[in-house]
Amino acid sequence: MTDKFIFRFVAGVTIFVIAVVVILNRHLIPGPAVPPSFTPYLPLLNAFLNGTCSILLLVSLYFIKQGNITVHKRLNILTFCLSSLFLVSYILFHYLMQHDTPYGDTSGDGIASPEERATAGGLRTLYLTILVPHIVLAAGVLPLILLSFYRGLQMQVEKHKKLVRWAFPIWLFVTVSGVVVYLMIKPYYHF
Structure with a gap:
């Protein structure tokens, strides 16, 4: 494969991914009238996947610093797969809901009153x-992840390192931050 193709x-x-996320977040494609019963569990799954990926990224960094390329690659592939699963789950949640x-809505009707917003404050x-x-x-x-994966799998180490720095x-x-966002918005979910 040529660089141009990649x-x-x-x-x-x-x-494609950005377009799908924007379309679903704007509710331009109608989902089901009644979401399936598993839908409320998707944000928790997403937070778990994000948290797991955070840990795997740090462990992967440890192993590459130790010179263990094989474990580093395997951990990054696992992290990429879990991040991909997160993306599917995230898209599914926004389609279904x-x-x-x-943030700050305690009424459950999706409309935060001025008092509720003031309470949420800072x-x-x-x-x-x-x-x-x-x-x-x-x-x-x-795109940085995809390109760094390609460079890493091709053992183009210098190009891989330059991309991974970012x-x-x-x-x-x-x-x-995905885990933090979930923990902060969780009290306002009303499923």
Whole structure:
């Protein structure tokens, strides 16, 4: 495979994934009138997958620092598979749930009153301060991950290292902040 093909493939996958997420978050494709009974468990699954990926990324870093390329590769492949499973679960959740959960909404009707928003106060600001970079970086890290995987699997070590300098900390931030976002929004889920 040529680099040109790989870049086009990565760009295509990235654009497709971002488009699907945007379409589903805007509820442009109607989901079922009544979500399946497993739907409320998907955010917890997503947080578990993100947390597991955070740990695996750190363990993978440990093994590459020890010079154990085989374990490093296996852990990264596992992390990539779990992140892919997260993406499928995330997309499925947003397809099945046809409403958003505002931070600070304790009414359960999806509309936070001014009093509820005031109660959330500074925590809502903190939540948004974590959520916004989480979303932006989650979209931006995908091509870095795909390209670094390709370079790593091809044993193009120098190119792999250059990409990973950016991909690793961003991917780690996205997985850790995903867990934090879940823990912060969880009290406002009303399924």
